[in-house]
Amino acid sequence: MSDPAGAVLVVDDDASVRRALERLLRSAGYRVQTFASAQDLLGRGQFDDVACVVLDVRMPGQGGLDLYEVLVRSGCDLSVVFISGHGDIPMAVRAMKAGAVDFLPKPFEDEALLEAVERAVGRDRQRRDADASEPADPIR
Amino acid sequence: MTRPRLGLALTALLVAAAYYAGANIGLILRFPPLTPSVLWPPNSILTATLLLVPVRRWWIYLLAALPAHLLATAQAEWPLPLVLALFVTNCCEALLGATCVRQWSDEPARVDSLRRVLIFIAGAGLLAPFLSSFLDAGVVSGLGPEPYWVVWRTRCFSNMLTELTVAPAIVAGATAGWSWVRRAPIGRIVEAMVLALVLIGVAAAAFSRSADGLRPIPELPHVPVALFLPLILWAAVRFGPTGGTWSTLATTLILTWAATHGRGPFVDLRLSESVLAMQVYLIVSVVPVMCLAGLIEERRRAERALADRLRFEEFIARLSSSFVHLPSDRMDEAFDAWLERLGAFLALDRVLLLRMLDDGGGLRVARSWDAPGLGPMPRINVSDEYPWTVALLRREQPMILERLDEVPPGATRDRDSLRRHGVRSKLVLPLLAGNRVLGGLAFVTVHAERAWPEQEVLSLPLVAEVFASALARKESEDALRASEVMKSAILSSLHSGVAVLDRDGRIVAVNQAWTLGPADGEHYVDDCRQAARRGEPGAVELLMGIEMVLGGHRPSFALEYLAGVAAGERWLAVTVVALDRAEGGAVVSRTDVTERKRAEIEAQRSRQELAHLTRVSAMGELTASLAHELNQPLTGILTNAQAARRFLDLAPPALQEVREILADIVEDDKRASEVIQRLRDLLRKGDFEMTPLDVNGLIRDVVKLLGSDALIRDVAVELDLHEPSAVARGDRVQLQQVLLNLALNAMEAMVEVAREERRLVVRTRMTDGQTVRISVEDAGPGLRTGTHDLVFEPFFTTKPSGMGMGLAIARSIIDAHGGAISAENNPRHGATFHFTLPLAVETAA
Numbered sequence: 009m010s011d012p013a014g015a016v017l018v019v020d021d022d023a024s025v026r027r028a029l030e031r032l033l034r035s036a037g038y039r040v041q042t043f044a045s046a047q048d049l050l051g052r053g054q055f056d057d058v059a060c061v062v063l064d065v066r067m068p069g070q071g072g073l074d075l076y077e078v079l080v081r082s083g084c085d086l087s088v089v090f091i092s093g094h095g096d097i098p099m100a101v102r103a104m105k106a107g108a109v110d111f112l113p114k115p116f117e118d119e120a121l122l123e124a125v126e127r128a129v130g131r132d133r134q135r136r137d138a139d140a141s142e143p144a145d146p147i148r
Numbered sequence: 149m150t151r152p153r154l155g156l157a158l159t160a161l162l163v164a165a166a167y168y169a170g171a172n173i174g175l176i177l178r179f180p181p182l183t184p185s186v187l188w189p190p191n192s193i194l195t196a197t198l199l200l201v202p203v204r205r206w207w208i209y210l211l212a213a214l215p216a217h218l219l220a221t222a223q224a225e226w227p228l229p230l231v232l233a234l235f236v237t238n239c240c241e242a243l244l245g246a247t248c249v250r251q252w253s254d255e256p257a258r259v260d261s262l263r264r265v266l267i268f269i270a271g272a273g274l275l276a277p278f279l280s281s282f283l284d285a286g287v288v289s290g291l292g293p294e295p296y297w298v299v300w301r302t303r304c305f306s307n308m309l310t311e312l313t314v315a316p317a318i319v320a321g322a323t324a325g326w327s328w329v330r331r332a333p334i335g336r337i338v339e340a341m342v343l344a345l346v347l348i349g350v351a352a353a354a355f356s357r358s359a360d361g362l363r364p365i366p367e368l369p370h371v372p373v374a375l376f377l378p379l380i381l382w383a384a385v386r387f388g389p390t391g392g393t394w395s396t397l398a399t400t401l402i403l404t405w406a407a408t409h410g411r412g413p414f415v416d417l418r419l420s421e422s423v424l425a426m427q428v429y430l431i432v433s434v435v436p437v438m439c440l441a442g443l444i445e446e447r448r449r450a451e452r453a454l455a456d457r458l459r460f461e462e463f464i465a466r467l468s469s470s471f472v473h474l475p476s477d478r479m480d481e482a483f484d485a486w487l488e489r490l491g492a493f494l495a496l497d498r499v500l501l502l503r504m505l506d507d508g509g510g511l512r513v514a515r516s517w518d519a520p521g522l523g524p525m526p527r528i529n530v531s532d533e534y535p536w537t538v539a540l541l542r543r544e545q546p547m548i549l550e551r552l553d554e555v556p557p558g559a560t561r562d563r564d565s566l567r568r569h570g571v572r573s574k575l576v577l578p579l580l581a582g583n584r585v586l587g588g589l590a591f592v593t594v595h596a597e598r599a600w601p602e603q604e605v606l607s608l609p610l611v612a613e614v615f616a617s618a619l620a621r622k623e624s625e626d627a628l629r630a631s632e633v634m635k636s637a638i639l640s641s642l643h644s645g646v647a648v649l650d651r652d653g654r655i656v657a658v659n660q661a662w663t664l665g666p667a668d669g670e671h672y673v674d675d676c677r678q679a680a681r682r683g684e685p686g687a688v689e690l691l692m693g694i695e696m697v698l699g700g701h702r703p704s705f706a707l708e709y710l711a712g713v714a715a716g717e718r719w720l721a722v723t724v725v726a727l728d729r730a731e732g733g734a735v736v737s738r739t740d741v742t743e744r745k746r747a748e749i750e751a752q753r754s755r756q757e758l759a760h761l762t763r764v765s766a767m768g769e770l771t772a773s774l775a776h777e778l779n780q781p782l783t784g785i786l787t788n789a790q791a792a793r794r795f796l797d798l799a800p801p802a803l804q805e806v807r808e809i810l811a812d813i814v815e816d817d818k819r820a821s822e823v824i825q826r827l828r829d830l831l832r833k834g835d836f837e838m839t840p841l842d843v844n845g846l847i848r849d850v851v852k853l854l855g856s857d858a859l860i861r862d863v864a865v866e867l868d869l870h871e872p873s874a875v876a877r878g879d880r881v882q883l884q885q886v887l888l889n890l891a892l893n894a895m896e897a898m899v900e901v902a903r904e905e906r907r908l909v910v911r912t913r914m915t916d917g918q919t920v921r922i923s924v925e926d927a928g929p930g931l932r933t934g935t936h937d938l939v940f941e942p943f944f945t946t947k948p949s950g951m952g953m954g955l956a957i958a959r960s961i962i963d964a965h966g967g968a969i970s971a972e973n974n975p976r977h978g979a980t981f982h983f984t985l986p987l988a989v990e991t992a993a
Contacts, residue, residue: 022780024816028787031809035794035802066776066859093779094772094860114783118790 014059014129015039019049019075020091021067025114029062029121036122038129046070055084060109060128062121065092065099073099076106085135087128091116156205160212166193167213170314171220177404185306186423187404190217191280192310194242195272196318199249199256206246210239233287241280245272245311257323259316259389260449265442269435272315277307305427312434313397320390328390340391343383347395350375351402376403377433384441388448392441396434403430457603463493464610471618476625479618480515487517490591490611494604497522498592501615502530502541502576504585511538511587522594526569533565537576541588546609547576550599573598575605577612581620589615644739647672651732653698664711664738672736673698685710690722697724697734708741719745752836755960756882760833762957763885767831769892773857777823781816788813826853829881830888836879836964840988843920844873846880847910850887854895863895863906870912874920876985878965883985886958886969890924890981893954897928897979919967919984927978936971958983 016038020026026042033040038059043049045067063072070078076088090103093114100111109131110124170189177187190213197209217235226234248271250256259265285300329337354375376399384392403426467486474482487499496519503514510531518524531538536559540547549555550573555563566574576590589612639646645662647655653673655666662668666675673694679687686709693705705724710717719742727733767774792809795802826849851865858865891908898906909925931939938944942956955969962969962983969983 022784024784024812024819025780025787027812028784028791028809031791031805032787032794035791035798035805068859071862091783093783094776094856114779115786116783118787118794121787 014132015041015057016125016129017049017052017055017058017061018042019044019046019061019067019072020064021045022064025064032118032121033062033125036125038125046072046075049075050078055079055086058086059132060125061086061088062125063088063090065090065103066094073103073106076103076108080106087132087135089121089124089128091121156208159201160208163193163197163209164212164216168216168220171217175220175224186302186427187310187400188303188306189310189314190220191238191241191277191307192314193318194238195245195276195311196315196322198242198246199272199315199319200322203250206243210242213239227291230287230291233291234284237280237284237287240283241276241307241311244280245276245315248272248275257319259320259393259438259442260324261446262439262442265389265438268316269312269438273312273435274308277304277311281307301424305424305431308431309400309427309434312431312438313393313400316389316393316438317397320393324388324390336387340387343379343386343391343395344398347376347379347398347402350379351406355402355406380433380437381440384437385444388445389438389441392437396430396437400430400434453603457607460493460607463489464607464614467611468614471614474618476622476629479622483515483615483618484517486615487515491517491519494591495598496591497594498525498590500525500588500590500592502579502588502590503619504541504587511541514587519594528565534562535559536562537588541576541578541585544578544580544585546578546605547574548600548605549574551597570594572596573600575600575608577609579612579616579619581616586616586619586623642737644737647736647738648727649673649694649698649734649736651698653694656733662738684712686720693722694724694734694736697726698732700726700732702726708745718742752964755957755964756833756836758953759882759885759957759961760831762889762953763830763881766885766888766892766954767827770853770857773854773860774823774827776856776860778820781820781823784816785813785820788816830884832881836882838877838879840875841878841880841883842873843876843912843922843985844869844871846883847887847912847922850884850891851910853884853888854891857892858895858908861895861899861906862903863898863908866907866909868909868911870914870920874912874914874985875988876920876965877988878985879961882961883965886961886983887922887924889954889958893981894924894926894928894979897926900929901927915984917987919986921982921984923980923982925974925978925980930973930977930979931971936973939971940969 016033018026018029018033018040020029020042021044023044026044030040030042041052043052046069049061063076065072072090072092076086076090079086088108090100090108090111091114092099092111103111109128112120112124167190170193174185174188174190177185194210194213198206201209214235217238218231221231221234246256249268252271253264253267255264259268281300281304284303285296288294288299288303289296380392380395380399383395387394404423467489470482470486471479483501487501490496491499498519499517500513501515502511504511510529511534512530513525513528516525536556537547549566552563552566552572555566571592571594573593573596574590576588578588579586589608591608639659640661642659643661645664646659647662647668648657649672650656652671654671655668658668666672673691676687676691676694680691686707689707690709693707696702697705703726706722708719708721711720718740721739721741723737725735725737727735788809792806795805795809830853847867847869851867854865857863887910891910894908895906898908905927907927909923911923911925913921913923915921935944940955940959942953944955959969962985966986967984969981971979971981973979
């Protein structure tokens with residue numbers, strides 16, 4: 009079981025996929041919040057309590073990659089697992105270069121997703137530990 | 149000009165000779181010492197001359213007579229003044245008589261009617277000698293010892309007698325004599341000779357004396373004279389004024405000779421008294437004889453005129469009746485026959501039927517008749533050779549020419565042509581139909597000049613009228629026949645079977661191509677009714693359509709149906725059109741369109757094949773988006789199922805979660821199969837099937853199919869649909885294909901465009917209540933100038949990998965639906981493709 013304090017956010021425009029992911033992550037003991045679009049996510053305001061984000065690449069309006077880049081540029085260092093129904097190698101490369109934990113093409117095995125989320129949460133915890141020993145950079 | 153002068157000189161010489169001869173006779177028949185002769189012909193010879201020659205030439209003949217007078221009187225040894233004075237009195241008598249007759253008579257040179265005879269007797273026969281004798285007696289008694297009244301009496305009676313016998317004999321002889329001899333039948337000439345012989349015989353019998361002094365006829369005064377009377381009457385009755393005057397002249401000469409030689413009648417009287425009595429007797433008898441002859445001649449002439457007229461009217465009647473029911477194709481023959489009859493009837497040498505040419509330009513000889521022995525009419529251009537005549541005809545006036553010198557001075561071309569063709573007299577009558585000049589009828593003489601008597605000029609237009617109406621009828625019948633020939637030629641040239649129906653639906657006429665079904669004379673509608681009862685395909689519709697047209701409820705009707713005939717199944721196209729006429733009816737035209745139908749079906753099949761192919765290739769383009777479309781539910785299902793397994797592993801299992809999961813799985817499964825179904829629909833190779841379609845629903849289906857693609861390509865799809873939705877008739881799959889094709893093209897066009905600009909709008913609009921217009925608008929670069937129509941051509945493409953068939957197929961599909969497809973550039977950027985579809989106004993019955 010992972011640290012119950014860190015929440016896992018799920019952003020996907022497809023309601024059914026969203027609900028399924030929420031259930032899977034919940035069954036693995038994660039606290040889960042779901043969002044239907046990038047806008048909804050940004051509406052959340054702050055991400056301090058967020059351990060990991062499961063982000064769909066293709067969404068109407070702002071896609072997952074764009075959203076991630078916006079978040080990174082704003083200094084919000086989140087551990088992200090991309091999922092995509094229409095993935096290709098350049099897109100995956102772009103995501104990984106941007107600092108993503110993993111890039112999973114839909115559909116995916118539950119173990120693969122949970123393992124990726126676990127790694128993301130682990131990375132988040134390491135980052136938080138490092139942050140605690142060093143003075144935190146001011147958030148831009 | 150020498151000819152007329154020579155003629156004049158000869159006539160003058162003849163008159164002088166006659167005068168000389170007459171004066172000699174007169175000088176012989178005298179009772180010297182009395183100057184006047186008992187019979188003095190010169191005066192009456194002069195009178196007759198003056199009646200026969202024009203007034204302006206009188207002086208010539210009077211002058212010509214003077215030498216004859218001088219020569220003749222020389223033997224009498226009269227003093228010159230007396231001779232000249234006598235010539236003057238003689239001339240006075242002739243001038244007076246001729247002037248009176250010319251003044252009063254319509255034909256001074258003729259004594260062939262009672263009026264003319266009476267005028268002649270009164271003026272020349274009685275008045276002139278009576279008056280001139282006073283002058284003569286004055287001269288003679290003044291210059292000599294003779295008593296005035298004796299001279300007057302002798303001269304007056306002797307001159308009356310010669311004026312009444314010699315002058316008319318000369319006039320009648322000159323006007324009718326020679327031509328009578330030439331024309332009279334041989335019997336008449338024999339009769340005239342017999343008459344002359346009898347006259348001589350009677351004279352011999354009356355005045356001969358045998359040796360013993362006995363005479364065959366008693367010598368009573370009136371008997372010999374009476375003997376001549378029947379002969380004079382015979383001559384007058386049988387030979388008219390000519391015969392009457394000549395026989396009277398002969399009798400006068402015989403009796404005068406007898407009287408002066410003491411043999412004649414009245415011999416017991418003193419000689420001069422005997423002559424006087426004879427003169428009075430002759431004068432008294434010649435007057436009624438002349439009147440009788442004039443009357444008889446007048447009567448005979450009237451009878452002849454009446455007979456001529458009757459003959460002419462009978463001619464006209466036969467002429468017009470022969471043309472009444474004559475078919476126009478036999479008219480030329482009849483024209484020829486009647487031209488010949490006209491020529492013979494009017495004693496002509498040539499009769500021509502002239503036709504005005506249609507262009508109004510010229511006149512040509514249509515038919516002609518030439519008298520036997522006359523060469524055929526040369527081919528001429530009438531308008532060129534006879535411009536004056538043609539101009540008269542155009543003014544609807546006749547051309548009447550008795551002699552060539554009657555041609556007006558200006559018409560030189562006509563005159564030259566007439567002379568060249570040897571024409572002597574000519575009459576041309578216009579042929580008129582309504583106010584149109586059809587041509588002319590020309591009557592020509594070549595051998596001799598011919599007068600055109602008033603009666604002919606008045607009645608020949610009747611002939612012209614018959615010819616004109618026959619011509620007009622021939623013209624219209626020819627035109628009618630030509631048009632009928634053309635119509636039937638057109639009908640028989642048609643490949644379609646054509647039948648004409650009467651009001652009841654019975655066939656009254658068919659063309660050659662009408663081979664199937666009921667024949668000419670049979671009942672077409674009944675046949676259709678029976679076919680409908682047997683349930684033959686199309687028969688019910690055909691029957692209803694024909695009945696609607698025959699009943700006047702609609703002007704026409706058309707149907708294509710599959711008919712089972714002996715040769716197998718044939719597609720027939722039938723058109724029924726109402727006949728626009730009072731008695732109603734209709735024209736049925738039936739065409740075998742099997743070949744066309746087969747071609748159509750074939751074309752439709754290949755269009756479907758091609759459409760299917762392009763659909764399949766479009767699917768290829770959609771693969772990525774379809775994968776995405778299917779991935780979503782599959783992902784949901786997989787993830788849900790795995791989550792459920794985990795919930796079941798819990799202790800206790802979270803069954804409520806599992807229940808919800810299963811519900812979601814079912815939904816996702818349905819979603820996935822819907823995608824599959826849409827795909828399958830689109831890839832189906834179905835038959836072309838026209839059904840009423842909800843246009844908006846159709847568009848929404850296509851957009852669903854495209855949703856993932858739009859997502860992948862970052863294209864925003866907007867719908868601007870007219871509500872309530874239009875219902876059009878069409879084939880669902882093919883129309884979806886068109887929409888899909890247009891939408892894919894639109895998205896493809898926006899690849900290079902900034903993401904936020906990528907907008908695809910699908911719009912529906914009701915245009916005119918009969919069609920709906922569907923527009924697909926993109927925000928791409930738009931169409932290159934000049935390619936708006938080219939884009940619909942096969943193999944036209946701007947894409948490196950495109951086949952160029954998509955829009956061509958789209959157009960053929962829309963054409964097959966009775967719609968139209970077009971493309972235009974938007975005002976700002978991008979292009980819009982429109983297509984229209986007819987609304988399904990009829991609901992499925």
